[in-house]
Amino acid sequence: MSEEDEYGLSPTKEEVEIDPPVVDYRPQRPSSYRPRIAMIGTGGISEFHLKAYQKCGYEVVAFASRTRSKAEEKRDQFYPEAAVYDDHGPILEREDIEVVDITPHPADRLPIVREALRAGKHVLSQKPFVLDLAEGEELVSLAEEKGVQLAVNQNGRWAPHFSYLRHAVANGVIGRVTSLDFNLQWDQTWIKGTSQFESIHHLILFDFAVHWFDITTQIMAGQEPTRVLASAVRYEEQVYQPPALAAALVEYPGAQVRLSFNAHTTLGERDVTTVVGTKGTLRSSGPGLNEQPAMEVFLEGGQCRVPLESCWFDAGFEGTMGELLCAIEEGREPNNSARSNLKSLELCFAALASADTGQPVEVGSVRTVSTGPG
Numbered sequence: 001m002s003e004e005d006e007y008g009l010s011p012t013k014e015e016v017e018i019d020p021p022v023v024d025y026r027p028q029r030p031s032s033y034r035p036r037i038a039m040i041g042t043g044g045i046s047e048f049h050l051k052a053y054q055k056c057g058y059e060v061v062a063f064a065s066r067t068r069s070k071a072e073e074k075r076d077q078f079y080p081e082a083a084v085y086d087d088h089g090p091i092l093e094r095e096d097i098e099v100v101d102i103t104p105h106p107a108d109r110l111p112i113v114r115e116a117l118r119a120g121k122h123v124l125s126q127k128p129f130v131l132d133l134a135e136g137e138e139l140v141s142l143a144e145e146k147g148v149q150l151a152v153n154q155n156g157r158w159a160p161h162f163s164y165l166r167h168a169v170a171n172g173v174i175g176r177v178t179s180l181d182f183n184l185q186w187d188q189t190w191i192k193g194t195s196q197f198e199s200i201h202h203l204i205l206f207d208f209a210v211h212w213f214d215i216t217t218q219i220m221a222g223q224e225p226t227r228v229l230a231s232a233v234r235y236e237e238q239v240y241q242p243p244a245l246a247a248a249l250v251e252y253p254g255a256q257v258r259l260s261f262n263a264h265t266t267l268g269e270r271d272v273t274t275v276v277g278t279k280g281t282l283r284s285s286g287p288g289l290n291e292q293p294a295m296e297v298f299l300e301g302g303q304c305r306v307p308l309e310s311c312w313f314d315a316g317f318e319g320t321m322g323e324l325l326c327a328i329e330e331g332r333e334p335n336n337s338a339r340s341n342l343k344s345l346e347l348c349f350a351a352l353a354s355a356d357t358g359q360p361v362e363v364g365s366v367r368t369v370s371t372g373p374g
Contacts (some may be wrong), residue, residue, distance in 0.1 A: 016302030021173045025163035027319035029056055033329035035122075036325065037321075038062040038091045038111055041103035042070045045126065049101060049153075050078040052317035058325075062093045062097060064088040088112055092119040099324070101126070101153075106131050108138070113150070117142045122149045124324050128210050129341050133349070136342050143338070151324040151334045152341040156211035156217060158319025159312035161284035162294035165217040165275055174277030174299070180257040181274045182217055185265035186288055192240045202352050203242035205232055206263050206369070213351070214344035216250060219275060223252045229360045230351040233256050238264045248351045250363075266289050284308075 007155040023089055036056055039046060042065040050207050053060055054141040060078065065071035069083045085091060092115055099195040100116045102109055103126045110130065117139065129152045130136035143150035151172045156162055169177055188208070191197040245263035250257040270287055271292070272364045280299040286292040309315075320336055326336035331341065349366040 018297075018299065018302035018304050020306045021168065021171070021299075021306050022173065023134065023164055023168045023173070023306075024161060025167050027163075027315050027322045028326050029318075029322045030325040033325055034059060035098035035325070035328070036061045036096050037099045037101060038064070038094075038097045039074070039101045039103065040064045040088045040091065040116075041109070041126075042074045043069075043103060045107075046074055046103050047077075048313055048317045049103070049321070050074060052314065053321060054078055055198045055270070055314075056318055056322060060096065062091050064091050079264065088115070088292075092116055092121065098122060099328075101321070102126065104132060111162050111220040113139060113325075114142065117146050117148060117150065120146055120148060122151075122324065122328055123337075124151050124153055124321060125338065126153050127214075127341070128206070128348075129345065131370070132368060133342060133345060136338060136345070140218055140338050140342070149324060149328055149334055149335045150338040151320065151327070152318075154214045154341055154344070155316030155320050155338050156210065156215055156312065157336060158309040158323075159289065159292070160310050161273060161286075161295060161314055162215050162218075162312075163315070163319070164272065164295050164306070164308060165282055165284070166215070168274065168282060168297075169219050169277070170221065173297075174275065174282060175279030176255075177220060177223070177275055177277050178255050179274075179276045180255075181257045181272075182215075182257075183272045184270075184289075185262040185264050186269045186271060188244070188263035189239050189266060191242075198241045200354065202232060202246075203245040203246065204244065205230060205248065205351050205355055206265050206348060208263065209246065209248070209259060209261065210344065210348050213248075215269065215345040216259075216347060217340070217343045220252065220255065220257065223255055225252050225257075225347060225363045227251065227360045227362050228347060228354050229348040230354040231339055232355040233359075238291075246355070248354070250347060250351075268373065274355055275360065278315045285318055336358075 022182045028070040034172045037060045062083045063071040076083045099122045101124045231245040233245040246261045248259045248306040283296040290311045349360040353366045
C-alpha cells in the first residue's frame with residue numbers, strides 16, 4: 001500500500017450543521033368536512049383506528065360486528081351514542097352515513113367492500129387489500145363507476161419517519177433515489193400460539209412486510225421496478241412456525257431496494273431505514289417501528305438531525321382516514337387509494353413467489369397469492 005492509496009480511509013470530513021429542509025410530514029385533516037362514519041368489524045386493530053378518530057374529532061355513529069359484544073365494547077369505550085348492529089346491512093342502508101371503515105380479514109372483507117361501494121359509500125379498507133389483483137382492479141373500477149373513493153389502511157405511509165422520507169424525496173431534497181435499505185431486527189415472538197398469525201407461512205414477507213413494500217412504492221415513485229429476488233428461512237430455535245428470517249431485493253433501472261428482516265430478535269432490537277439519492281442521504285433509526293425519534297439529513301452543504309413528532313400507531317391511523325376525508329373534500333384521489341396500493345401488492349406478490357421458487361420474479365407477473373401454510 002503506497003502513501004497515495006487511501007482506500008477510503010481518509011480523515012472524516014468536518015461536520016457542518018445546516019438548517020433542516022422544509023418537509024411537512026404530519027397527517028392532514030379536512031378543513032371542514034366531517035361526515036358520519038361507520039365501522040364494520042371491531043377486532044383488535046379497530047382500537048387504534050378509534051383512538052385516532054376520537055383525537056381528530058371525527059364522528060363515528062355506528063358499529064357492526066359478528067360478535068355484538070365486541071362492537072358494544074368499542075362503542076362504550078369511544079362513541080357511547082353510536083348504534084350497534086349484528087350485521088353490516090343496516091349501516092349501508094343509512095343515508096346519513098357517508099364513510100365506512102371496513103376492518104375484517106380479506107375473505108370476509110371483500111364482499112362487504114363491494115356492497116358498500118354499490119351503496120354509494122366511501123370506503124377505507126383494512127390491509128392487505130386483496131389476495132387477487134383482478135379483484136382489486138374490479139373494486140377500483142366499481143368505486144369509479146359509483147363516484148366514491150376507495151382507500152386502503154396502509155397506515156405506515158404516515159409513520160413519522162416514512163412520511164418524512166416520502167415527502168422529502170417527492171420535494172427533491174436528495175435528488176433521484178439510487179438505493180433504499182430497510183434493515184429490521186425486531187422481536188415478534190408474541191405471535192407464538194396465535195393461530196391467526198402462525199397459520200400464515202409468509203407472515204414476515206406478507207402480513208408484516210406489506211407495509212415496507214408499500215413504502216417502497218412511495219419513496220421510489222416515478223421509477224418502475226423490474227423484478228424481485230426474495231428469501232424466507234425458518235430455523236430450529238425459533239419459537240413460532242412461520243420463517244422468522246426474510247429478505248428481498250427489488251431491482252429498478254439504475255436503483256435498488258433492499259429489505260432485510262429478523263423477526264426473532266429478542267435482544268437488541270433495531271430498525272434502520274436509509275435512503276441514498278444523487279444529492280444526499282436520509283436515515284432514520286430506532287429500537288422499533290414505533291420508536292423513530294429523529295431523521296438524519298446529509299446534504300452537500302452539511303447535515304442536520306430533525307426530531308420527529310408522534311409515532312406510527314398514532315400518526316399512521318390519523319393519516320389514513322384524514323387523507324381519505326381530505327380527498328373527498330377536495331374532489332381528488334387519496335394518496336392511499338386502492339389503485340396506488342395495487343402497485344405495492346405487485347411487489348409483495350412477486351417477493352412471495354420468489355421466496356417459494358428461489359428465482360427472480362418479474363414485478364406484475366404474479367396476480368394471486370395464498371397465505372396459508374407452506
